Amino acid sequence: MSGTFTKAMARNIFYGGTVFFFLLFLALTFDTMRVLPKTDNRGELTPGAIAGKHIWETRNCLGCHSLLGEGAYFAPELGNVYERRGPLFIKAWMQAMPTNAPGRRQMPQFHLTDQELDDLVEFFRYTSGINTQNWPPNIEG
Ligand code: HEC
Structure with a gap:
């Protein structure tokens, strides 16, 4: 050289x-x-899931939560919350807010109707069915 x-x-x-x-x-x-x-999995986007997505967007859940990685990191990732907690937990959770547990981050009460809660659950069922190629890497993510 x-x-x-x-x-x-x-x-x-x-x-x-x-x-x-x-x-x-x-x-x-x-x-x-x-x-x-x-x-x-667009085929599974039912009318309920579409209505649930509308609730998700109009209540600014994204201001605290992330969905498939997009959003804020104040509160847990919710793309896989349906798999993690199941429909009954999600509905009960929404109704029980805020917990007022000392030292824990708080989530507001949204006063959703039973139908709206079902739609929200349907939306989370849809998001948990999206093939994200194993992201987030664990079920609590
Ligand atoms: C002001 C911030 C804030 C907003 C807005 C908010 N959340 Fe939350 N959410 C939280 C926090 C903080 C937690 C965790 C609380 C805890 O663990 O005690 C939580 C937890 C949850 C959980 C339970 C997650 C799990 O893994 O157990 C669900 C389901 C949920 N939120 C749904 C929603 C939905 C749906 C909306 C919009 C309608 C929403 N959140 C809006 C702050 C928020």
Whole structure:
């Protein structure tokens, strides 16, 4: 090695790198588009789940919770709460808020009707069915 770094070498690294990473980008995009339809469970998006999603969005649950990683980190992740706690727990939980337990973070009372609670549970059933490729890594996540 002469130890000199020529303009031609710099150009080759630039063009070679550009082509390599562009091809890598195309390959990963292709892979994502191939895998994505298989992770979707759109078929199960029932009218109840749609109504539940509306409650989720209009009550700003995302202001404290995350859903599949998106949202705030004040309160537990809820994408898998249906698997973690089940429908009865979720409904009872919503009705029991706030706990006023000293030293614990508090969640407001939303005064939802029984129908609205069922819709919310249906929405969580839907989100827990989305194939997230094992995220979050544990059931309490
Ligand atoms: C002001 C912040 C805040 C908002 C807004 C909020 N939560 Fe919570 N939520 C919490 C906190 C904090 C906890 C955990 C409390 C504890 O463990 O004592 C919690 C816990 C929960 C749990 C139990 C989770 C588990 O793993 O046991 C459910 C279900 C839940 N929230 C649903 C909702 C829904 C649905 C909404 C919107 C309608 C909502 N939360 C809005 C703060 C909030």
